[in-house]
Amino acid sequence: MKHLRAINKKAQRIDEAVTQMEAAAAPNADMEEDVVALQQAPRPHVPMGCSLSFSPGWEVDASGGTAGLCQPVERDIYDCYVTCFWPVQVPDHVNYSPDWASNCATATKDWRSLDLVFP
Amino acid sequence: MTVMQAPTYRRAEYHGFDAGGSDFVYLVSAGAIFEIDTDVRAVLDRLDGQELTHAALVRELVAEGRAAEEADGLVRELRQARLIHLGHAMPVAQVPQAPPADFPLQALVLNVTNQCNLACTYCYEFGADKIATPAGKPKYMTLDTAMASVDLLIAEAVGRKSVHITFFGGETLMNFKLLRDVVAYANHATAAAGKAITYSLTTNATLLTPEIVTFLSDNRVGVTVSMDGPPEVQDKHRVYKNGKGSYAVIEPRLRTLIAHHKTRAITARVTLTEGVTDVVRIFRHLKDDLGFHEVGFAPVTTGEERAYSLDGNGMDSVLAQFNSLADEWLEYALRGESHGFTNVSETISELISGVNKSHPCGAGLGLMGVSPSGDLSPCHRFTDADTHTMGHVSSGIDRAKQGEFLAKGHVEAKYDCQSCWARPLCAGGCHHEAFVRYGDTGHANLHYCDWIRQWTDTCLRIYGVLSVRNPGFLERFVERKGLS
Structure with a gap:
């Protein structure tokens, strides 16, 4: 390394690692990074599951359980369906499966009636 | 709608300091220490309180007169050393990684007795904050228990070339006979197992005799003496049960020890309490008047405020004196001499390696305490405390309790x-x-x-x-x- 002088053992190990990286890297490796998921700032503060955005209040309640949620957990699926840009979790309701949720009027009660969709 | 932004650089977590006319960073994620040049300083200053994209950072560095290629190389170096991070490349907080379940034991602290001939007022083993529950348990370790401890140490030190036993108490030398027999047994047993062994002992020095000193020297037993300083300081807390001070008793014994124990360093370990904060004077006495090789200090451990607790002011004064001894340590080191202030030496050792600890010490990991009854505990400070038993030398380490502790x-x-x-x-x-x-x-x-x-x-x-x-x-x- 040119600008950092390693003065303890751990630093020397980093020095060695950097030397190896330099040797392995392409001479003009691009220092700019690709656009990747979740890079927006500020970063989302929510736990990362299958969904990128959550409405607060229906993962766990104040006591860490699900009994006192302000929205039913089943609301989850509609949130993905209606508001989320994520394309794979629910059927395509615009083009192919416009009626997939028509048997389910009240998600808390009849979410089991949601259709299975076979593309 | 989410706006996609170009990723930006930010500084990694580090502690910057200057010394000897140079700038340094202590990189927290690694425990690494680097001397940095003015170029690095320029990058870190630019990223102080703001984030910059690669292009912007390079542009600013070039505007200061650096060649583009040079600026690029500088940024690349800092990135590879992880002194700066590119936006989303920030490491995600890890779940604590448990150490390997079969982490090999390296050292045992044998509490050869929980009895003591002194009654130091601040003692964590007997004082107001004691956690030990010794009632109904053996007061002295038997040879069988000690031998079982040695066997356990050898069996659990898988892959280690060397193991260590520390003798502790109570007052260790109240059970010197056992100590002598254990050393003989352990020398033999470790040799048979193809391992080396080293020993150390902590004592209040009241019971040292020339014969004991010869034994300790011959067997290369490192000796740490718990003592607080010159007579009036020592006798403030380190007293016999009748209140009589112990300095006059230990002084001639210490001189014999230091004069005749030539194989290992002799260390004094001072407990700082309310009114016992004259660190420099204590150090001078122990190092220069008595001749200890190393002197280390630690503030007394107390729960709620005790009469002998150090308050914030006391600690500030202690730290100021630590600093003046530290300056001396440096002066000695610049001349190539060893000074003997353990508190600096220990930290310097850790800085040389660049330790990055998962746990504050080896307690319950590579080191365990053994009570006189053979109960295992995380370290000597937990011996005989029912709340912290971690197995028994006869039945082995209680892995569930060890895992929970760690x-x-x-x-x-x-x-x-x-x-x-x-x-x-x-x-x-x-x-x-x-x-x-x-x-x-x-x-x-x-x-x-x-x-x-x-x-x-x-x-x-x-x-x-x-x-x-x-x-x-x-x-x-x-x-x-x-x-x-």
Whole structure:
């Protein structure tokens, strides 16, 4: 390394690692990074599951359980369906499966009636 | 709608300091120390409180007169060393990683007796904050228990070339006969197992005799003497049960010990309490008048405020004196001499390696305590405490309890430590101190965070000066301390 002088053992190990990286890297490796998921700032503060955005209040309640949620957990699926840009979790309701949720009027009660969709 | 932005650089977590006319960074994620040049300083200054894209950062560096290629290389180097991070490449907080379940044992502390001929008022083993529950248990360790301890140590030290036994008490020398027999047995047993063994012992020095000193020297037993300083200081707390001070008794014995024990360093270990804070004077007496090789200091462990507790003012004064001894330590080191202030030497050793601790010490990991009855505990400070039993020398280590203890004590389980740059060295501090203070071995020792950071900074500066002005001393230090 040119600008950092390693003065303890751990630093020397980093020095060695950097030397190896330099040797392995392409001479003009691009220092700019690709656009990747979740890079927006500020970063989302929510736990990362299958969904990128959550409405607060229906993962766990104040006591860490699900009994006192302000929205039913089943609301989850509609949130993905209606508001989320994520394309794979629910059927395509615009083009192919416009009626997939028509048997389910009240998600808390009849979410089991949601259709299975076979593309 | 989410706006996609170009990723930006930000500084990694580090502690910057200057020493000997140079700038340094202590990189927290690794425990690494680097001397940095003005180019690095320029990058870090630019990223102070703001984030920049690669293009913007390079542009600014070029505007200051650097060639584009040079600026690019500089940024690349800092990135590869992880002194700066590119936006989303920030490492995600890890779940505490448990150490390997079969982490090999390296050392046992044998409490050969829980009896003591002194009644030091601040003793954690007998005083107001004691956690031991010795009622109905053996007062002296038997040879069978001691031999079982040695066997356990050898069996659990898988893959280790060398093991260590520390003899502890109570007053260790009240059971010297056992100590002698254990050393004979352990020498034999470790040799048969193809391992080396080293010994150390802690004593109040009241029972030292020329024969004992010869034995300790012949067997290369390192000796730590618990004592507090010159007569009036020593006799303030380190008293017999009738209140009589112990200085007059130990002084001639210490002189015999230091004159005749030639194989290992003789260390004094001082407990600082209310009114016993004259660190420099105590150091001078123990080092110059009595001739100890090393002198280390630690503030007394107390729960709630006791009459002998050190308050914030007391600690500030202690730290000021630590600093003046630290300056002396550096002067000695620049001349290539060894000074003997253990508190600096120990920290320097850790800085040389660049330790990055998952746990504050080896307690319950590579080291365990054994009570006179054979109960295992995380360390000698927990012996005979039913709440902290971790198996028995006859039945082995209780892995479930060990796992629970280690999970609690992991630095990443201590919320308060996550934003502290000194955590690679401190890791939250003594498990026992935390238990006495907060009732939880996994609690960070918040009452001394500021002092730890100040002290670590002092030692980093010493390290920095030496790396510039006398790097050879650090190399020899490594050899002398067997750190390589």
